[in-house]
Amino acid sequence: MKANIIIDVMGGDNPAAELVRGAVAGSRGCGAALALVGDKTEIRRALDGFKANIIDAPEAVLMTDDAMSVIRAKSGSSMATGCRMLAAGDGDIFISCGNTGALYTAASHYVRCYKGLRRAALSAIVPLSQPFVMADAGANPEADALSLLRFAKLGEIYCQAVLGVEKPRVALINNGTEPQKGTKIYREAYGLLTASDMNFVGNCEGRDLPLGVCDVAVCDGFTGNVVIKLIEGMGRFMTDGLKSVIGANTKTKLGGLLVRGELKKFMKGLDDTAYGGAPLLGISKPVVKIHGNASEKTVRSAVIQANGFAERKINEKMAEGIASLTVTGV
Amino acid sequence: MKANIIIDVMGGDNPAAELVRGAVAGSRGCGAALALVGDKTEIRRALDGFKANIIDAPEAVLMTDDAMSVIRAKSGSSMATGCRMLAAGDGDIFISCGNTGALYTAASHYVRCYKGLRRAALSAIVPLSQPFVMADAGANPEADALSLLRFAKLGEIYCQAVLGVEKPRVALINNGTEPQKGTKIYREAYGLLTASDMNFVGNCEGRDLPLGVCDVAVCDGFTGNVVIKLIEGMGRFMTDGLKSVIGANTKTKLGGLLVRGELKKFMKGLDDTAYGGAPLLGISKPVVKIHGNASEKTVRSAVIQANGFAERKINEKMAEGIASLTVTGV
Numbered sequence: 324m325k326a327n328i329i330i331d332v333m334g335g336d337n338p339a340a341e342l343v344r345g346a347v348a349g350s351r352g353c354g355a356a357l358a359l360v361g362d363k364t365e366i367r368r369a370l371d372g373f374k375a376n377i378i379d380a381p382e383a384v385l386m387t388d389d390a391m392s393v394i395r396a397k398s399g400s401s402m403a404t405g406c407r408m409l410a411a412g413d414g415d416i417f418i419s420c421g422n423t424g425a426l427y428t429a430a431s432h433y434v435r436c437y438k439g440l441r442r443a444a445l446s447a448i449v450p451l452s453q454p455f456v457m458a459d460a461g462a463n464p465e466a467d468a469l470s471l472l473r474f475a476k477l478g479e480i481y482c483q484a485v486l487g488v489e490k491p492r493v494a495l496i497n498n499g500t501e502p503q504k505g506t507k508i509y510r511e512a513y514g515l516l517t518a519s520d521m522n523f524v525g526n527c528e529g530r531d532l533p534l535g536v537c538d539v540a541v542c543d544g545f546t547g548n549v550v551i552k553l554i555e556g557m558g559r560f561m562t563d564g565l566k567s568v569i570g571a572n573t574k575t576k577l578g579g580l581l582v583r584g585e586l587k588k589f590m591k592g593l594d595d596t597a598y599g600g601a602p603l604l605g606i607s608k609p610v611v612k613i614h615g616n617a618s619e620k621t622v623r624s625a626v627i628q629a630n631g632f633a634e635r636k637i638n639e640k641m642a643e644g645i646a647s648l649t650v651t652g653v
Numbered sequence: 654m655k656a657n658i659i660i661d662v663m664g665g666d667n668p669a670a671e672l673v674r675g676a677v678a679g680s681r682g683c684g685a686a687l688a689l690v691g692d693k694t695e696i697r698r699a700l701d702g703f704k705a706n707i708i709d710a711p712e713a714v715l716m717t718d719d720a721m722s723v724i725r726a727k728s729g730s731s732m733a734t735g736c737r738m739l740a741a742g743d744g745d746i747f748i749s750c751g752n753t754g755a756l757y758t759a760a761s762h763y764v765r766c767y768k769g770l771r772r773a774a775l776s777a778i779v780p781l782s783q784p785f786v787m788a789d790a791g792a793n794p795e796a797d798a799l800s801l802l803r804f805a806k807l808g809e810i811y812c813q814a815v816l817g818v819e820k821p822r823v824a825l826i827n828n829g830t831e832p833q834k835g836t837k838i839y840r841e842a843y844g845l846l847t848a849s850d851m852n853f854v855g856n857c858e859g860r861d862l863p864l865g866v867c868d869v870a871v872c873d874g875f876t877g878n879v880v881i882k883l884i885e886g887m888g889r890f891m892t893d894g895l896k897s898v899i900g901a902n903t904k905t906k907l908g909g910l911l912v913r914g915e916l917k918k919f920m921k922g923l924d925d926t927a928y929g930g931a932p933l934l935g936i937s938k939p940v941v942k943i944h945g946n947a948s949e950k951t952v953r954s955a956v957i958q959a960n961g962f963a964e965r966k967i968n969e970k971m972a973e974g975i976a977s978l979t980v981t982g983v
Contacts, residue, residue: 386829451890452890461828464828464834464835465837497875498794498874499878501716501717503719504794505794505875506794506795528878528879528882528886529880529881529884529885530882530885530886530889532883533883533886533887534886544828545828545835545839545876548828548829548859549826549827549858549876549879549880550859551859552858552859552860553859553862553880553883553884554859554883556858556860557883557884557887557888557891558887559863560864561887564919565919568918568919571915575911577908578908579912580908581907581911582908582912583908585897585901588898589895589897589898592894
């Protein structure tokens with residue numbers, strides 16, 4: 324069964340037309356059906372004859388809008404409309420590159436969390452030495468210890484379902500490896516994680532994070548956002564730096580030609596667009612956040628990934644995992 | 654005038670002998686006098702005839718010790734002894750690679766903050782596109798908005814004194830660029846920084862941090878520790894990755910030889926040991942923290958850097974800056 328993917332084409336840094344073209348490319352790549360939410364004139368023009376469901380909701384939630392606006396003044400926006408469609412069953416998955424806080428609010432309000440959960444966590448798969456799941460990667464700037472425990476569980480289930488790791492190594496991002504490190508909340512979370520049924524491997528410092536020491540990295544959304552964007556920024560810094568190194572003179576240019584193939588393979592691991600979207604874990608139906616500056620290529624990847632989610636019944640697996648965790652009282 | 658440098662040679666990941674050898678190498682490089690605090694037998698053996706003041710205080714504050722132990726059960730430790738020596742004027746600067754929390758406690762207790770300040774910030778100079786100062790890089794896992802404002806001021810003064818930037822661009826690390834991003838504390842700090850006399854350039858996301866967008870990056874010590882160690886970890890990840898790329902086959906090995914010179918220059922920017930120590934800004938006399946896993950090379954750099962601090966009267970410049978800030982009520 325091919326998925327029916329709802330896409331908010333407004334509210335990103337790039338024009339709707341670019342997102343529509345990316346969605347079309349994704350649909351061509353995987354066969355998923357598209358429901359495009361936004362300015363109908365722009366969508367129609369960009370579709371250029373490609374067949375898709377068009378839902379006219381030209382109002383965009385802006386990056387500068389308050390997160391609550393999406394359920395108040397802008398409840399008619401493309402983002403709110405898309406979330407309501409998902410809740411009503413008019414699609415299998417919702418993708419948006421809009422304001423993260425607003426998307427989190429809209430998803431929590433219109434689609435709702437799984438029973439027993441109060442907060443969703445933005446996940447992200449970080450493709451370094453070995454891919455790992457980050458939770459929360461940016462939805463909750465503040466999180467208490469119990470929320471951190473839940474984020475760990477959500478990350479564990481997602482990691483099992485998507486990366487196929489049977490017993491994921493769960494680590495808490497912290498400013499030191501010792502149990503007493505960090506804030507009061509992190510010390511509490513350390514205790515809760517130690518007492519849980521998860522494969523908790525302890526605190527993980529920033530320096531070890533890129534080296535494949537865990538399959539799930541847990542933290543609040545403030546830290547998670549900084550971490551994930553810093554990894555991206557360091558990747559860009561390195562890419563730019565290597566370009567300068569190779570472009571320095573005739574000798575280095577020749578050297579660059581000789582290492583190019585291997586270098587490309589390695590650098591691909593640092594290319595965030597390859598991984599597409601980041602689901603809001605804990606929301607009862609799949610809502611996927613993609614970069615605010617999502618390009619055509621990013622949207623294409625996200626659509627193909629979303630279709631895979633539906634085909635592999637990731638959401639059903641998440642639901643089963645969550646049901647078992649409410650039983651154990653987490 | 655050459656500095657008299659007090660060094661705690663205990664409590665790091667490496668044996669005292671390695672730190673002593675690094676100190677000797679540093680002293681040979683810059684002419685500074687050394688006062689080595691730790692196990693006198695080990696120090697004497699490692700000195701191997703080199704002339705230095707030896708202070709016997711064999712008890713080490715361990716990484717697993719509570720931060721308060723340094724002023725209670727372990728007030729006779731090498732770290733506490735060194736701090737007291739600095740306070741008493743028996744040296745110009747104190748260097749330790751021990752437990753950061755304990756060093757912060759010992760410095761605050763024995764040496765004390767400048768008048769008008771309550772909390773010191775660990776600084777770090779991050780050597781990427783263009784070096785910038787991080788404050789707090791790890792001393793205060795939690796910090797209120799007023800503390801963040803003070804860290805910004807301390808970072809500004811330090812940046813002026815050490816990097817020679819006349820009007821440093823001060824940024825707040827945050828999970829988005831908009832003023833309303835982050836936690837309540839970060840939103841408050843944004844307001845305080847906007848109203849200050851500093852050259853505040855707004856919130857800085859992780860992705861822009863490596864790209865030279867600010868001269869001073871401000872955050873709490875939890876975030877700062879994660880950021881600085883992640884930058885280090887990404888550097889290591891890239892170095893390892895490039896080694897594999899170049900070592901892959903005969904062709905890439907040849908390519909590696911051709912780019913080697915330029916590549917080395919670029920990668921040197923990612924080498925944390927080149928920059929030595931991180932002063933605790935706000936402490937009335939210079940206390941410098943170096944890596945727990947400090948090697949001989951790191952200690953050597955730190956000693957040479959510390960000597961430069963004394964020669965360039967950085968501490969006097971800091972004192973002047975702080976005096977002016979208490980006047981303006983920050």
